[in-house]
Amino acid sequence: MTSSPDPLTSANALWQRLTKHQPAVAAALAMQLRALPDTWAQRELGMARPHAVLELLPASDMPMEIAPHVADWEECPACDECEGLCRYHTGYATGYEELHRPLREISAADPTVTVQDALERLEEADEAAENGVLVRAVAQLIEGAQR
Ligand SMILES: [Zn+2]
Structure with a gap:
């Protein structure tokens, strides 16, 4: 999804x-929105004026995406939707790295190592880190260096 700074444009694209x-x-x-009371901005977001809510900043820079991912x-x-790596491919790239x-x-x-x-x-x-061998080897190296 285009990370537009305009929440109305973003909402339209998201819809x-x-x-x-x-x-x-x-x-x-849509059904939930129609059922909201007139005081929804105060009740849901803690702000009395609905237009003031439009100034709230997103909690994350990660763009939203609704389109399903495919592995390729x-x-x-x-x-395509988020104009970069989607959440799936961000995770894939992180794991690959x-x-x-x-x-x-x-x-x-x-x-020469395979x-x-x-x-x-x-x-x-x-395994060495898990069973304490690494910690003991580091301690021996430190002791050896201090002699
Ligand atoms: Zn993707």
């Missing part, structure tokens, strides 16, 4: 996408 992708949710939302990011309607950063660092330190060796070393490092 268009909601009716296209989630028509039942759009209908339920080049074909992803959710990515978390997996591949250590592999890149290991291969930069030792170009991916299998690197993954085994990462697993050994995780």
Whole structure:
């Protein structure tokens, strides 16, 4: 979704996408809105004047998206909707980076290492961290350096 600074434009775009992708949710939302009392701004958002509510800032910079994602990011309607990576692809990219950063660092330190060796070393490092071997080895290194 276009992160327009104008909440009325954003609301219109959101409604268009909601009716296209989630028509039942759009209908339920319309019913809920029609049932709100005149004091809705005060009751729901703590502000007496509805137009003052339009000045409220979003809680997150993450753009909203309603369109469903597809795994191929080049074909992803959710990515199209938010004009960047959708929530799914943001998570995917984060996981990809978390997996591949250590592999890149290991291969930069030792170009002869294979991916299998690197993954085994990462697993050994995780096990060493979990069972206290890493903490003891670091303590021995620190002691050795201080002598
Ligand atoms: Zn996407």
